[in-house]
Amino acid sequence: MCFDVPMNVALDTSPAPDLQAALVTVLAFSGEGDKATLELGPEAAALDAKLAGRIAAIAAEEGMNGEPGKTLLVHTPELGTKRVLLVGVGKASELTALELRKVAAVTAEEAEKRHLASAVLALPATLDAAAAVRYAVEGAILGNYRYTKWLTDDNDTKRYLEALHLSLPGADHASLAPVAARAESAARAVAMARDLVNAPPVEVTPRRLAEVAQEIAAENQLECIIYDEHKIAAEKMNLLLAVGGGSAEQPRFIHLTYRPKDADASTPQVALVGKGLTYDAGGYNIKPTGALEDMKIDMAGAAAVLGAMKAIRAFGPKVIVHGIVPSAENLVSHNAYKPGDIIRSHNGKTVEIMNTDAEGRLILADALSYAEKLGCTKIVDLATLTGACMIALGPYTAGLFANDEAWKKAVLDAAQRSGEDFWAMPLTKKLKSMLKSPIADMKNIGERWGGAITAALFLQEFIGKAHWVHLDIAGPASNDKPEPGVPRGGTGFGVLTLLELLAAEGPAASTEA
Numbered sequence: 001m002c003f004d005v006p007m008n009v010a011l012d013t014s015p016a017p018d019l020q021a022a023l024v025t026v027l028a029f030s031g032e033g034d035k036a037t038l039e040l041g042p043e044a045a046a047l048d049a050k051l052a053g054r055i056a057a058i059a060a061e062e063g064m065n066g067e068p069g070k071t072l073l074v075h076t077p078e079l080g081t082k083r084v085l086l087v088g089v090g091k092a093s094e095l096t097a098l099e100l101r102k103v104a105a106v107t108a109e110e111a112e113k114r115h116l117a118s119a120v121l122a123l124p125a126t127l128d129a130a131a132a133v134r135y136a137v138e139g140a141i142l143g144n145y146r147y148t149k150w151l152t153d154d155n156d157t158k159r160y161l162e163a164l165h166l167s168l169p170g171a172d173h174a175s176l177a178p179v180a181a182r183a184e185s186a187a188r189a190v191a192m193a194r195d196l197v198n199a200p201p202v203e204v205t206p207r208r209l210a211e212v213a214q215e216i217a218a219e220n221q222l223e224c225i226i227y228d229e230h231k232i233a234a235e236k237m238n239l240l241l242a243v244g245g246g247s248a249e250q251p252r253f254i255h256l257t258y259r260p261k262d263a264d265a266s267t268p269q270v271a272l273v274g275k276g277l278t279y280d281a282g283g284y285n286i287k288p289t290g291a292l293e294d295m296k297i298d299m300a301g302a303a304a305v306l307g308a309m310k311a312i313r314a315f316g317p318k319v320i321v322h323g324i325v326p327s328a329e330n331l332v333s334h335n336a337y338k339p340g341d342i343i344r345s346h347n348g349k350t351v352e353i354m355n356t357d358a359e360g361r362l363i364l365a366d367a368l369s370y371a372e373k374l375g376c377t378k379i380v381d382l383a384t385l386t387g388a389c390m391i392a393l394g395p396y397t398a399g400l401f402a403n404d405e406a407w408k409k410a411v412l413d414a415a416q417r418s419g420e421d422f423w424a425m426p427l428t429k430k431l432k433s434m435l436k437s438p439i440a441d442m443k444n445i446g447e448r449w450g451g452a453i454t455a456a457l458f459l460q461e462f463i464g465k466a467h468w469v470h471l472d473i474a475g476p477a478s479n480d481k482p483e484p485g486v487p488r489g490g491t492g493f494g495v496l497t498l499l500e501l502l503a504a505e506g507p508a509a510s511t512e513a
């Protein structure tokens, strides 16, 4: 695979100052009062003492007050580590382990920017050690992520940071090493998902997505079935066939399966379904300039599912997990489907096509009924489905729609731990009438208002008894404004929440009777 995070993360039980590195990061707090006043954490204070108070003096000079997002670099030639980076994290009493993801990302980015080969992050002893290590490892790897594949100048592609050490004196290395390994698998899976989203559509076609799935399956002992256009037709996934019909790159339907070691006929089955539009031009309802340029990201749901399947062995869920990706290109040609077409879906319901740009729900409809036919009782789908969801929630928050309270709570709890932002939206029954067609079982679009909801209601028509959560990730799938650990472009959003969700699933944890 092409993804590119060359750095190693190592766990160290020595105190930060004893580690030889070009840079050491320590936390800076903002004090407990109303006005932010710098309060050095114990690790920072220890270094400051060695330097006779120089760090505190420079911090005061520079107005470093420990607020989140503020950083200050102090040169310390007399120490083993030549630079100390203070990273503001706000009040000590409000510090959570999740915040360390950002701190680690800032450390990796700062070291890379300064062409340093090594860095140390001093983890605070006050937090749960496993949580601190987990988030710091994730942040370090994601902070080091860059998409450089198509840059030809060596100066643009050269990478400097080789190792980031997490210092946690006295920590139980034996119990933390597996935590770090699992976090590393998860973060590298996020990096892969970002690579897939960032890659140009000429490279990531439905065919290529299927190859990536096969590589993931081979590396992780997963079953993998790929349906080409002929097998898609034989399975009567006519909606997927119709959407993909306009491109010379024919559609693919990807089905990965993970089975826990002792799986039997009673093992619960979960499906992860990801929208895999490798390019969405809109079809005959073609998108305008300004909307087309970004539409390579329309396979971000698929990337999240493939990312989760890539790291699934490290999490070892107790349930059978199906990773399902319907994939197509939505283009214009003499073979493309048209507004006015009526198409019979995989589950037999007919759909009148009123807008060829509402294609995601079509390919997902076939995939959702396929998943339920497999015997999956819990389904999560992820899709860059509607611009309307971005209008509703902004660019950083995914919309969550659910037909079951317990499954919804499981996803929201997992999201809390992964630090990804979701907001529950309603499946407003009254809007169902918007999808009525006089000549088919339904239309593929509603009216203008409530566009994210009518898209979800459309999907629900293809769900029977299964507990189902639909995640509209149109906003958070990509990022315009770079943040620590999240550069511009594909974010890999969803991978971490899916892995958290699966880790918590199992026959014992199941809500099924």
Ligand code: BES
Residues within 6 Å of the ligand: 280, 298, 355, 357, 358, 359, 360, 384, 385, 386, 387, 388, 445, 446, 451, 474, 475
């Ligand atoms: N892939 C788009 C949704 C999208 C928009 C994702 C912006 C990411 C950023 C989807 O297929 C689409 O075109 N949706 C239409 C639906 C409409 C025709 C009912 C939309 O949102 O405009």
Ligand code: MN
Residues within 6 Å of the ligand: 280, 282, 356, 357, 358, 359, 360
């Ligand atoms: Mn579209």
Ligand code: ZN
Residues within 6 Å of the ligand: 277, 280, 298, 357, 359, 360, 384, 385
């Ligand atoms: Zn789309």
